[in-house]
Amino acid sequence: MDELRNYARELLEKEEVAAVIGYQQVTEKRTKPIVITDPAETSRLVFNEYCLNNLAVYLTKARIRSLMRTKDKTMKLAIVAKPCDVHSIVALIQENQIHRNDVHIISFNCHGVVKDFGCDFNGDNLAAKCIKCETHKPLYFDKIFGEEKQTPKAGDASLEKINELEKLNSKERFEFFKSEFDKCIKCYACRAVCPLCYCQRCITDKAIPRWIESSSHQRGNFSWNIVRAFHLSGRCTGCGECDRACPMDIPLSLINRRMAMEVKDLFSFVSGRSLETPTLVGNFDKKDSDEIFM
Amino acid sequence: MSFKMEEKIISKDDLLKLCGDVIAKGHTLLAPGIAEYEQVKDVSQIRLDSSALPTKTSYKSYVFPKAEPILYYKRSKSDVQLIDVDVNGKKIVVLGAKPCDTNSINILKHLFNWDYEDEFFNLRQKHFVIIGLMCSSFDEYCFCTSVGSSPVSEEGSDLFLIPINEDKFALRIITEKGKEFIEPYSEFLKDGDEAKSNAVLESIKKPEVAFDSKQVHEWLGDNFENPKWEGIGNVCLSCAQCAFVCPVCHCFDLVDEDYSYSEGRRMKNWDGCQFGHFTLHASGHNPRDIQSKRYRQRVNHKFRYYVDKFGEILCTGCGRCSRGCPVSIDIKEIVSNCKD
Numbered sequence: 310m311d312e313l314r315n316y317a318r319e320l321l322e323k324e325e326v327a328a329v330i331g332y333q334q335v336t337e338k339r340t341k342p343i344v345i346t347d348p349a350e351t352s353r354l355v356f357n358e359y360c361l362n363n364l365a366v367y368l369t370k371a372r373i374r375s376l377m378r379t380k381d382k383t384m385k386l387a388i389v390a391k392p393c394d395v396h397s398i399v400a401l402i403q404e405n406q407i408h409r410n411d412v413h414i415i416s417f418n419c420h421g422v423v424k425d426f427g428c429d430f431n432g433d434n435l436a437a438k439c440i441k442c443e444t445h446k447p448l449y450f451d452k453i454f455g456e457e458k459q460t461p462k463a464g465d466a467s468l469e470k471i472n473e474l475e476k477l478n479s480k481e482r483f484e485f486f487k488s489e490f491d492k493c494i495k496c497y498a499c500r501a502v503c504p505l506c507y508c509q510r511c512i513t514d515k516a517i518p519r520w521i522e523s524s525s526h527q528r529g530n531f532s533w534n535i536v537r538a539f540h541l542s543g544r545c546t547g548c549g550e551c552d553r554a555c556p557m558d559i560p561l562s563l564i565n566r567r568m569a570m571e572v573k574d575l576f577s578f579v580s581g582r583s584l585e586t587p588t589l590v591g592n593f594d595k596k597d598s599d600e601i602f603m
Numbered sequence: 604m605s606f607k608m609e610e611k612i613i614s615k616d617d618l619l620k621l622c623g624d625v626i627a628k629g630h631t632l633l634a635p636g637i638a639e640y641e642q643v644k645d646v647s648q649i650r651l652d653s654s655a656l657p658t659k660t661s662y663k664s665y666v667f668p669k670a671e672p673i674l675y676y677k678r679s680k681s682d683v684q685l686i687d688v689d690v691n692g693k694k695i696v697v698l699g700a701k702p703c704d705t706n707s708i709n710i711l712k713h714l715f716n717w718d719y720e721d722e723f724f725n726l727r728q729k730h731f732v733i734i735g736l737m738c739s740s741f742d743e744y745c746f747c748t749s750v751g752s753s754p755v756s757e758e759g760s761d762l763f764l765i766p767i768n769e770d771k772f773a774l775r776i777i778t779e780k781g782k783e784f785i786e787p788y789s790e791f792l793k794d795g796d797e798a799k800s801n802a803v804l805e806s807i808k809k810p811e812v813a814f815d816s817k818q819v820h821e822w823l824g825d826n827f828e829n830p831k832w833e834g835i836g837n838v839c840l841s842c843a844q845c846a847f848v849c850p851v852c853h854c855f856d857l858v859d860e861d862y863s864y865s866e867g868r869r870m871k872n873w874d875g876c877q878f879g880h881f882t883l884h885a886s887g888h889n890p891r892d893i894q895s896k897r898y899r900q901r902v903n904h905k906f907r908y909y910v911d912k913f914g915e916i917l918c919t920g921c922g923r924c925s926r927g928c929p930v931s932i933d934i935k936e937i938v939s940n941c942k943d
C-alpha cells in the first residue's frame with residue numbers, strides 16, 4: 310500500500326496530476342471512492358478485494374474535470390483502476406469523452422473483488438465479472454502495482470441463468486423480465502454509476518417531447534430498461550456496477566451480458582479492449598450482416 | 604387525544620392465526636421480507652425476527668406509491684373533462700414494522716396536509732394499521748437514537764410487539780385504531796405484565812448517539828457555504844437511491860401522460876432532489892447546478908427546514924440510504940460532521 314500512496318503523493322507534489330481518484334477504507338470489508346487533491350491525503354489510499362466501485366465514472370463528471378484546469382496550466386487526472394475498469398477508460402477514450410493524455414492510469418494485477426461489501430473474499434463471494442474475467446492484468450496503464458495471484462474458482466451462475474432464459478419461449482421470457490422490471494423505482498442509480506452513461510442529458514430526462522414516460526409503471530419501466538440496454542449494447546464493458554447499484558436487485562447484468570454476447574457473435578467486437586479499433590457503432594463495415602436492422 | 608396503553612400477551616401461534624384471518628378477510632398484510640416489506644400470501648412467510656436489519660426499502664410506497672394516476676382527462680375541441688380517480692382505500696396491516704419505520708407516516712403526514720390536503724395519502728393512511736416490533740440489533744449505519752427515536756420506540760405503532768420468549772410476545776395496544784383492530788381477536792389475548800416486558804426493552808443494546816440534532820440544526824444555519832459540501836459533491840453521483848429507499852423522502856413530480864390527443868392521465872411520480880434537473884428552471888437557470896448544493900439541500904431539508912416548518916426531523920435514522928449508496932456515502936457520518 311505504501312508504494313501506491315507514495316506514488317500518488319509524488320504525482321500530486323510534482324504537479325503531474327491535478328487529482329487522484331482512488332479508494333479509501335471505510336470498514337474492514339468496505340471501501341469508498343475518494344478524490345484527492347491534497348498530497349497529505351494520499352495516506353488514505355488503499356487497494357484490495359473490497360475496491361468494488363468503477364471509478365472511471367468520475368472521469369466525465371464536469372466538477373472532477375474542472376479540477377484539471379488551474380490558472381496557468383492543465384493537468385491530468387490520476388485514477389486507480391482495476392484491469393476491468395481500464396476497459397471503461399478505453400471505451401471513454403474511444404468515444405472521445407476523454408483523451409488518453411489526460412488520464413494517468415494506476416492499475417494492479419488483479420485476482421478479483423467480492424460481490425458485495427461485507428463478504429469474505431472466496432469463491433462463493435466472488436463478483437460475477439471476476440468469474441468470467443479474461444484480463445486480470447490491465448491492457449493499458451501508466452503504472453502497475455501488485456503481484457499476480459490466483460483468482461478463487463467459482464461457477465458461472467450468471468451464464469447459467471442466461472442459458473436458462475434462452476430456453477424459455479418469448480412469452481415466458483417476457484414474463485420473467487416483466488416481473489423484474491415491475492420492481493424498478495426509476496432511481497437511476499444504474500445510470501449514475503455507469504461510466505458509459507455519460508450523456509449530459511439522458512433521453513429519459515427529456516420532457517418535450519417525452520420519449521420515455523417518467524412514471525415507474527410497467528410501460529415506463531420497460532421503455533427505460535430496454536432503451537438503456539440498447540444504448541449500451543456494444544458499449545457496456547461488463548463492469549457490473551449497474552447490477553450492484555440497483556436497490557431493487559434487478560439482474561441488469563443478465564441483459565447487458567446477453568447483449569455483449571450478441572455483439573461478439575455478430576461483429577467479433579468486445580467493448581473497451583483496444584485503443585486501436587474504432588467503436589462498434591462508430592464504424593461501418595460493408596461486411597456487416599443486414600440481419601441487425603430492425 | 605390520549606389513549607391509555609394496554610399490556611397483553613399473545614402467543615406466536617395465535618398471532619399467526621390472526622394474520623391468517625387478516626389475509627382471509629382480503630386485507631393487505633405486509634411484513635419485512637429479505638429486501639422489502641412483502642405482501643404476505645401465506646403466514647408461513649412471516650419471520651417476525653427482531654434482529655433483522657431494516658429491509659432495503661420501506662413501506663412508504665403503500666401510502667405514497669412510486670407512480671399513481673391522480674386524475675384522467677378527456678379533451679375535445681371545446682372542452683376538457685376531468686375524471687376523478689377512485690383511491691383504493693383497502694386496509695393495510697403492517698406486521699413487524701421496525702421502530703425506524705413506524706413513525707414514518709406520522710412524519711410524512713405534515714407535508715401531505717400542509718398547504719393542501721392530499722386525499723390520496725390521507726385515505727390510505729386512514730386504513731393503515733401498524734404493528735411495530737421491537738428491534739434487537741443494529742449495524743454501523745443505524746442511528747435512530749440520534750434523531751430522537753430508539754430500537755424500542757412505540758411511536759407511530761398502533762400495536763407494539765415485544766418478544767418475551769421463543770413463542771410469546773407482549774402486545775401493547777397503543778392507539779384507538781390499534782384497539783379497534785385487535786378487538787375481534789380478544790380471545791387470543793391474555794393480560795400482560797408491563798414490568799416484565801419493560802425489562803426486555805431495557806436489556807436491548809441501542810446504537811450510541813452519534814450527534815446532537817439541535818447542534819446540527821444550528822450548524823446548518825451558519826454553514827450554508829462550507830467547503831465540506833464540496834468534498835461530498837465530488838463523490839456523490841446524483842441518483843435517487845437515497846431518496847427512494849428513504850421512508851420519509853417525499854418529493855414528487857406531476858406529469859401528464861397522453862394516450863392520444865383526446866385522452867390521458869395525470870401522474871404523481873416519485874422524484875428526488877439529487878437529480879441534476881430537479882431544480883432546472885424553464886429559463887435554463889439551475890439554482891442547484893452542482894452536486895454539492897444538492898447534497899447540502901438533502902441534509903438541510905432533513906435536519907433544518909423540516910424541523911423549522913413541522914417540528915420534526917425528516918429522518919428516522921434507519922440508515923437505508925447509506926447501506927444502499929453505490930459510493931458508500933454515509934449520512935450518519937456526514938451529519939456527525941456537521942460541526943466545526
Ligand code: SF4
Nearest residue numbers: 392393419421439442
Ligand atoms: S473482472 Fe478481472 S480485473 Fe475486474 S475485478 Fe474481477 S478479476 Fe479484477
Ligand code: SF4
Nearest residue numbers: 503545546548549551
Ligand atoms: S451498463 Fe452496467 S455493466 Fe455495463 S458498463 Fe455500464 S455499469 Fe458497467
Ligand code: SF4
Nearest residue numbers: 493494496497499555
Ligand atoms: S437502479 Fe434499478 S431500480 Fe433504479 S432505475 Fe436502475 S433498474 Fe430501476
Ligand code: SF4
Nearest residue numbers: 839840842844845928
Ligand atoms: S448519496 Fe449516494 S445514493 Fe444518494 S445521490 Fe449520492 S450517490 Fe446516489
Ligand code: SF4
Nearest residue numbers: 849918919921922924
Ligand atoms: S435519510 Fe437515510 S437514514 Fe434517514 S430516514 Fe431516510 S433513508 Fe433512513
